[in-house]
Amino acid sequence: MPKTATKHKVTVEEAMEDLRQATIKSTGSPGVSAEAQRAVEQLNELYTENKEAFTAEDVRFANVLRGMLGNRLAAHAPKATHTKKAKRKGDKLDHCWRCKTPVDERFCDNCPTCSEKAYQWRVCPVCNACGCQRAGTVLI
Numbered sequence: 001m002p003k004t005a006t007k008h009k010v011t012v013e014e015a016m017e018d019l020r021q022a023t024i025k026s027t028g029s030p031g032v033s034a035e036a037q038r039a040v041e042q043l044n045e046l047y048t049e050n051k052e053a054f055t056a057e058d059v060r061f062a063n064v065l066r067g068m069l070g071n072r073l074a075a076h077a078p079k080a081t082h083t084k085k086a087k088r089k090g091d092k093l094d095h096c097w098r099c100k101t102p103v104d105e106r107f108c109d110n111c112p113t114c115s116e117k118a119y120q121w122r123v124c125p126v127c128n129a130c131g132c133q134r135a136g137t138v139l140i
């Protein structure tokens with residue numbers, strides 16, 4: 001297809017499909033990570049522009065895919081042992097709510113956007129989940 005001056009506006013369905021395809025391919029190859037990153041950015045942009053274009057099922061499914069994608073890409077990395085971190089005051093889970101990775105020493109970033117004095121949200125190193133997605137301020 002010839003490139004036109006106006007950028008093709010992707011629909012939610014197309015963007016969801018891009019993420020689904022990247023997630024499928026991520027099992028076989030770590031090389032898909034750039035494509036996956038684009039799919040994630042694309043969906044987050046669409047979500048920022050118009051949250052209403054996403055059904056509750058879209059949001060749920062996009063997060064399932066994003067969690068799977070994180071796990072699959074991480075599985076290509078060399079095996080390493082991790083040290084589990086103890087639950088902090090206020091932690092409801094001892095694992096990432098989205099990709100289920102147990103909270104270990106890699107969970108060292110707190111999200112400045114959704115953290116409060118009373119509770120600091122950790123950012124998952126595997127799928128990048130934090131309280132932002134939980135609160136619906138960011139899609140995935």
Ligand SMILES: [Zn+2]
Nearest residue numbers: 096099124127
């Ligand atoms: Zn995660």
Ligand SMILES: [Zn+2]
Nearest residue numbers: 111114130132
């Ligand atoms: Zn956050």
